[in-house]
Amino acid sequence: MMNFFSTNSTPINQIEEEILLTANNINLAYGKKQILSNINLQIVDRHRVGFKQGQIISLIGRSGIGKSQLFRILAGFNEIKSNKEKTISGSVLVNMDQKPVKLGDIGVVTQNYKLLEHRTVKKNLEFTGANTTLIKEYCDEFDLSQHIDKFPMELSGGQRQRCAILQQVLTGNNFILLDEPFSGLDGIMLKKTIDLLLKVSLLDELKTLVIISHDIENSLAISDTAFLMTKPDPNQGAIILEENKFDLVKMGLAWTDNIIDNPNFRELLKLIKSKL
Numbered sequence: 001m002m003n004f005f006s007t008n009s010t011p012i013n014q015i016e017e018e019i020l021l022t023a024n025n026i027n028l029a030y031g032k033k034q035i036l037s038n039i040n041l042q043i044v045d046r047h048r049v050g051f052k053q054g055q056i057i058s059l060i061g062r063s064g065i066g067k068s069q070l071f072r073i074l075a076g077f078n079e080i081k082s083n084k085e086k087t088i089s090g091s092v093l094v095n096m097d098q099k100p101v102k103l104g105d106i107g108v109v110t111q112n113y114k115l116l117e118h119r120t121v122k123k124n125l126e127f128t129g130a131n132t133t134l135i136k137e138y139c140d141e142f143d144l145s146q147h148i149d150k151f152p153m154e155l156s157g158g159q160r161q162r163c164a165i166l167q168q169v170l171t172g173n174n175f176i177l178l179d180e181p182f183s184g185l186d187g188i189m190l191k192k193t194i195d196l197l198l199k200v201s202l203l204d205e206l207k208t209l210v211i212i213s214h215d216i217e218n219s220l221a222i223s224d225t226a227f228l229m230t231k232p233d234p235n236q237g238a239i240i241l242e243e244n245k246f247d248l249v250k251m252g253l254a255w256t257d258n259i260i261d262n263p264n265f266r267e268l269l270k271l272i273k274s275k276l
Contacts (some may be wrong), residue, residue: 003117014249017045018096019210020055021175026090027237028069029079034237035066036073039090041227041240043204046249053255054207057195061229062276066238067212068179070229075177076103080198094175096206104174109170111183113160116156121163122148128170135170142196158189162196182215192220198222199263206276217260217269224254230275236257253275 019042021085026039046055061067072078073092080100081086092101115124121144125135128215139145142162161181168176181197201207203224205222213219228244231237246268248254259265 004078014049014053015047017047019044019098020095020206022091022098023091024091024093025072026070026073026092027088028066028073029087029107029237030085031172032090034235036067037237037239038231038272039070039238039240041245042226043208043210043225046224047205048154048255052205054201054204055209055225056201056223057208058216058223058226058274059210059212059221059229060216060226060272063214065229065231067229070238071177071179071210071212075099075108076101077108080180094230105173106177107173109161109181110177111165111180113157113164115160115163115167117152120149120151120209124152124163127168128167130170138166138170141199145211157184158185158192163199165196169200170205174204174207175210176200177210177212178213179212181211182213182218192219217274220248220265220269220272221260222255224249226272228272228275246272 005060014015021043023039023041026036026121027034028036032225041262043055046053046062059067059070069078073088076089080091082088093099093128094101116127119127122135125139130139136145139148144159144166144211146164147159152163155163165176176199181193185193201209211219211223225242229238231243232239251268253262253265253268254257254274256262
Protein backbone atom coordinates (compact mmCIF):
# COMPACT_ATOMS: atom_id res chain seq x y z
CA MET A 1 0.00 0.00 0.00
CA MET A 2 1.21 3.52 -0.83
CA ASN A 3 2.35 5.73 2.04
CA PHE A 4 -0.23 8.48 1.87
CA PHE A 5 0.29 9.88 5.32
CA SER A 6 2.82 11.17 7.77
CA THR A 7 3.27 9.16 10.96
CA ASN A 8 2.37 11.98 13.35
CA SER A 9 0.02 14.92 13.69
CA THR A 10 2.57 17.74 13.79
CA PRO A 11 2.27 20.48 11.13
CA ILE A 12 3.90 19.31 7.88
CA ASN A 13 6.18 21.56 5.84
CA GLN A 14 4.07 22.84 2.96
CA ILE A 15 3.82 25.92 0.79
CA GLU A 16 0.65 27.52 -0.54
CA GLU A 17 1.37 28.39 -4.15
CA GLU A 18 -0.93 29.20 -7.05
CA ILE A 19 -4.67 29.82 -6.65
CA LEU A 20 -6.56 26.97 -8.34
CA LEU A 21 -10.20 27.94 -7.82
CA THR A 22 -11.94 31.07 -6.61
CA ALA A 23 -15.65 31.44 -5.93
CA ASN A 24 -16.59 35.10 -5.49
CA ASN A 25 -19.90 36.23 -3.97
CA ILE A 26 -21.99 33.32 -5.27
CA ASN A 27 -25.70 33.99 -4.85
CA LEU A 28 -28.56 31.75 -5.90
CA ALA A 29 -32.28 32.39 -5.56
CA TYR A 30 -35.39 30.66 -6.87
CA GLY A 31 -37.90 33.46 -7.10
CA LYS A 32 -37.89 35.09 -3.65
CA LYS A 33 -36.31 32.08 -1.96
CA GLN A 34 -32.61 32.65 -1.37
CA ILE A 35 -30.55 29.42 -1.47
CA LEU A 36 -26.96 30.74 -1.41
CA SER A 37 -25.80 34.13 -0.11
CA ASN A 38 -22.40 35.60 -0.94
CA ILE A 39 -20.49 32.31 -0.92
CA ASN A 40 -16.74 32.95 -1.04
CA LEU A 41 -14.06 30.27 -1.07
CA GLN A 42 -10.60 29.77 -2.48
CA ILE A 43 -8.59 26.61 -3.18
CA VAL A 44 -4.82 26.81 -3.56
CA ASP A 45 -2.08 24.44 -4.63
CA ARG A 46 -0.63 23.24 -1.33
CA HIS A 47 2.82 22.04 -2.29
CA ARG A 48 3.93 19.39 0.18
CA VAL A 49 7.71 19.23 0.28
CA GLY A 50 8.96 15.84 -0.89
CA PHE A 51 5.59 14.79 -2.34
CA LYS A 52 3.63 15.25 -5.54
CA GLN A 53 0.57 16.19 -3.50
CA GLY A 54 -2.78 17.34 -4.80
CA GLN A 55 -5.61 18.76 -2.71
CA ILE A 56 -8.65 17.17 -1.07
CA ILE A 57 -11.38 19.55 0.02
CA SER A 58 -14.50 18.79 2.05
CA LEU A 59 -17.66 20.82 1.49
CA ILE A 60 -19.85 20.24 4.53
CA GLY A 61 -23.39 21.25 5.45
CA ARG A 62 -26.65 19.79 6.63
CA SER A 63 -29.08 18.18 4.18
CA GLY A 64 -30.99 20.67 2.07
CA ILE A 65 -28.72 23.63 2.77
CA GLY A 66 -27.60 24.01 -0.83
CA LYS A 67 -24.40 21.94 -1.12
CA SER A 68 -25.52 20.28 -4.34
CA GLN A 69 -26.56 23.65 -5.80
CA LEU A 70 -23.12 25.10 -5.03
CA PHE A 71 -21.60 21.88 -6.40
CA ARG A 72 -23.36 22.44 -9.74
CA ILE A 73 -22.30 26.09 -9.92
CA LEU A 74 -18.66 25.21 -9.20
CA ALA A 75 -18.78 22.56 -11.94
CA GLY A 76 -20.23 25.00 -14.48
CA PHE A 77 -23.61 23.25 -14.81
CA ASN A 78 -25.49 26.36 -13.69
CA GLU A 79 -24.42 29.38 -15.68
CA ILE A 80 -23.96 32.68 -13.86
CA LYS A 81 -27.05 34.36 -15.23
CA SER A 82 -30.70 34.98 -14.44
CA ASN A 83 -33.99 33.89 -15.90
CA LYS A 84 -37.61 33.83 -14.79
CA GLU A 85 -37.08 30.84 -12.51
CA LYS A 86 -33.77 31.59 -10.83
CA THR A 87 -31.12 34.22 -10.28
CA ILE A 88 -27.41 33.33 -10.07
CA SER A 89 -24.70 35.92 -9.55
CA GLY A 90 -21.01 35.96 -8.68
CA SER A 91 -18.11 34.23 -10.40
CA VAL A 92 -16.18 30.95 -10.38
CA LEU A 93 -12.61 31.13 -11.68
CA VAL A 94 -10.56 27.97 -12.25
CA ASN A 95 -7.00 26.83 -12.93
CA MET A 96 -3.86 28.90 -12.64
CA ASP A 97 -5.02 31.35 -15.31
CA GLN A 98 -8.18 31.95 -13.22
CA LYS A 99 -10.61 31.97 -16.13
CA PRO A 100 -14.39 31.69 -15.69
CA VAL A 101 -15.43 28.07 -15.32
CA LYS A 102 -17.01 26.39 -18.32
CA LEU A 103 -18.91 23.13 -18.48
CA GLY A 104 -16.29 20.41 -18.87
CA ASP A 105 -13.52 22.25 -17.03
CA ILE A 106 -14.29 20.29 -13.88
CA GLY A 107 -14.93 16.55 -13.68
CA VAL A 108 -17.97 15.32 -11.77
CA VAL A 109 -18.60 11.92 -10.20
CA THR A 110 -22.23 11.56 -9.14
CA GLN A 111 -23.66 9.00 -6.72
CA ASN A 112 -25.02 6.74 -9.44
CA TYR A 113 -21.70 6.61 -11.37
CA LYS A 114 -23.09 7.39 -14.81
CA LEU A 115 -21.42 5.22 -17.45
CA LEU A 116 -22.38 4.38 -21.03
CA GLU A 117 -24.20 1.10 -20.45
CA HIS A 118 -23.77 -0.13 -24.03
CA ARG A 119 -19.98 0.26 -23.88
CA THR A 120 -17.46 -1.92 -22.08
CA VAL A 121 -15.20 -0.47 -19.39
CA LYS A 122 -12.47 -0.10 -22.03
CA LYS A 123 -14.80 1.69 -24.44
CA ASN A 124 -16.07 3.97 -21.67
CA LEU A 125 -12.49 4.93 -20.88
CA GLU A 126 -11.52 5.33 -24.55
CA PHE A 127 -14.38 7.84 -24.81
CA THR A 128 -12.18 10.22 -22.75
CA GLY A 129 -9.66 10.39 -25.60
CA ALA A 130 -6.91 8.65 -23.61
CA ASN A 131 -4.64 6.27 -25.48
CA THR A 132 -4.60 2.50 -24.93
CA THR A 133 -1.28 2.51 -23.07
CA LEU A 134 -2.46 5.08 -20.53
CA ILE A 135 -5.80 3.30 -20.06
CA LYS A 136 -4.02 0.01 -19.38
CA GLU A 137 -1.64 1.70 -16.94
CA TYR A 138 -4.43 3.26 -14.94
CA CYS A 139 -6.62 0.14 -15.02
CA ASP A 140 -3.71 -1.75 -13.48
CA GLU A 141 -3.34 0.97 -10.83
CA PHE A 142 -7.08 1.11 -10.09
CA ASP A 143 -7.65 -2.69 -10.03
CA LEU A 144 -9.83 -2.69 -13.13
CA SER A 145 -7.66 -4.74 -15.52
CA GLN A 146 -9.69 -7.93 -15.02
CA HIS A 147 -12.94 -6.07 -15.78
CA ILE A 148 -11.89 -4.03 -18.81
CA ASP A 149 -14.05 -6.01 -21.26
CA LYS A 150 -17.14 -6.07 -19.02
CA PHE A 151 -20.21 -3.89 -19.46
CA PRO A 152 -21.23 -1.56 -16.61
CA MET A 153 -24.17 -3.82 -15.63
CA GLU A 154 -21.66 -6.59 -14.93
CA LEU A 155 -19.68 -4.49 -12.46
CA SER A 156 -20.10 -4.22 -8.71
CA GLY A 157 -20.85 -0.85 -7.16
CA GLY A 158 -17.22 -0.41 -6.16
CA GLN A 159 -16.00 -1.29 -9.67
CA ARG A 160 -18.44 1.18 -11.24
CA GLN A 161 -17.22 3.84 -8.84
CA ARG A 162 -13.57 3.21 -9.74
CA CYS A 163 -14.44 3.33 -13.43
CA ALA A 164 -16.33 6.62 -13.04
CA ILE A 165 -13.47 8.21 -11.08
CA LEU A 166 -10.92 6.89 -13.56
CA GLN A 167 -12.96 8.39 -16.41
CA GLN A 168 -12.56 11.82 -14.85
CA VAL A 169 -8.86 11.27 -14.19
CA LEU A 170 -8.29 10.34 -17.84
CA THR A 171 -10.03 13.47 -19.14
CA GLY A 172 -7.08 15.41 -17.76
CA ASN A 173 -9.20 17.71 -15.59
CA ASN A 174 -7.33 18.91 -12.53
CA PHE A 175 -10.59 19.26 -10.59
CA ILE A 176 -12.95 16.41 -9.74
CA LEU A 177 -16.11 17.01 -7.71
CA LEU A 178 -17.47 13.92 -5.93
CA ASP A 179 -21.03 13.71 -4.65
CA GLU A 180 -21.34 11.33 -1.67
CA PRO A 181 -18.45 9.01 -2.63
CA PHE A 182 -18.81 7.06 0.65
CA SER A 183 -22.56 6.52 0.47
CA GLY A 184 -23.82 2.97 1.04
CA LEU A 185 -20.35 1.39 1.28
CA ASP A 186 -19.49 -1.39 3.73
CA GLY A 187 -16.29 -1.21 5.79
CA ILE A 188 -14.07 -2.91 3.20
CA MET A 189 -15.33 -0.85 0.26
CA LEU A 190 -15.14 2.33 2.33
CA LYS A 191 -11.46 1.75 2.98
CA LYS A 192 -10.83 0.95 -0.70
CA THR A 193 -12.61 4.15 -1.77
CA ILE A 194 -10.63 6.25 0.70
CA ASP A 195 -7.39 4.70 -0.56
CA LEU A 196 -8.50 5.34 -4.14
CA LEU A 197 -9.19 9.04 -3.52
CA LEU A 198 -5.85 9.44 -1.77
CA LYS A 199 -4.14 7.72 -4.70
CA VAL A 200 -5.85 10.06 -7.17
CA SER A 201 -4.73 13.09 -5.14
CA LEU A 202 -1.12 11.95 -5.51
CA LEU A 203 -1.25 11.66 -9.31
CA ASP A 204 -0.44 15.32 -9.87
CA GLU A 205 0.46 18.41 -7.85
CA LEU A 206 -2.60 20.23 -9.19
CA LYS A 207 -5.08 17.35 -8.87
CA THR A 208 -7.88 18.62 -6.64
CA LEU A 209 -10.81 16.62 -5.26
CA VAL A 210 -13.84 18.35 -3.76
CA ILE A 211 -15.99 16.01 -1.68
CA ILE A 212 -19.61 16.50 -0.66
CA SER A 213 -20.52 13.82 1.86
CA HIS A 214 -22.70 13.14 4.89
CA ASP A 215 -19.77 11.09 6.18
CA ILE A 216 -18.05 14.06 7.78
CA GLU A 217 -15.56 11.96 9.73
CA ASN A 218 -14.01 10.16 6.77
CA SER A 219 -14.18 13.23 4.53
CA LEU A 220 -12.27 15.32 7.06
CA ALA A 221 -9.79 12.53 7.73
CA ILE A 222 -8.40 12.75 4.18
CA SER A 223 -8.88 16.48 3.60
CA ASP A 224 -6.43 19.34 3.89
CA THR A 225 -9.19 21.99 3.90
CA ALA A 226 -12.87 22.01 4.86
CA PHE A 227 -15.61 24.55 4.23
CA LEU A 228 -18.76 24.48 6.36
CA MET A 229 -21.98 25.90 4.94
CA THR A 230 -24.42 27.26 7.53
CA LYS A 231 -27.58 29.33 7.54
CA PRO A 232 -27.48 31.71 10.55
CA ASP A 233 -30.43 33.70 9.24
CA PRO A 234 -33.41 31.54 8.18
CA ASN A 235 -34.54 34.33 5.84
CA GLN A 236 -31.24 34.30 3.95
CA GLY A 237 -29.39 31.67 1.97
CA ALA A 238 -26.49 29.51 3.09
CA ILE A 239 -23.12 31.16 3.63
CA ILE A 240 -19.55 30.15 4.47
CA LEU A 241 -18.36 32.27 7.37
CA GLU A 242 -14.65 32.97 7.73
CA GLU A 243 -14.69 31.07 11.03
CA ASN A 244 -16.05 28.04 9.20
CA LYS A 245 -13.07 27.67 6.87
CA PHE A 246 -10.86 25.00 8.42
CA ASP A 247 -7.21 24.66 7.43
CA LEU A 248 -6.40 21.13 8.57
CA VAL A 249 -2.77 21.44 7.46
CA LYS A 250 -2.07 24.40 9.75
CA MET A 251 -3.97 22.59 12.50
CA GLY A 252 -1.66 19.59 12.13
CA LEU A 253 -4.61 17.37 11.21
CA ALA A 254 -3.87 16.63 7.55
CA TRP A 255 -1.86 13.93 5.81
CA THR A 256 -1.64 11.93 9.04
CA ASP A 257 -2.33 8.22 9.50
CA ASN A 258 -4.99 7.18 12.05
CA ILE A 259 -6.03 10.83 12.41
CA ILE A 260 -9.57 9.76 13.35
CA ASP A 261 -8.22 8.63 16.74
CA ASN A 262 -6.43 11.94 17.37
CA PRO A 263 -8.06 13.89 20.28
CA ASN A 264 -7.67 17.21 18.44
CA PHE A 265 -9.36 15.74 15.37
CA ARG A 266 -12.22 14.46 17.52
CA GLU A 267 -12.63 17.95 18.99
CA LEU A 268 -12.73 19.49 15.52
CA LEU A 269 -15.30 16.93 14.41
CA LYS A 270 -17.41 17.70 17.49
CA LEU A 271 -17.18 21.44 16.80
CA ILE A 272 -18.25 21.09 13.16
CA LYS A 273 -21.16 18.81 14.00
CA SER A 274 -22.33 21.31 16.63
CA LYS A 275 -22.59 23.95 13.89
CA LEU A 276 -24.72 21.86 11.54
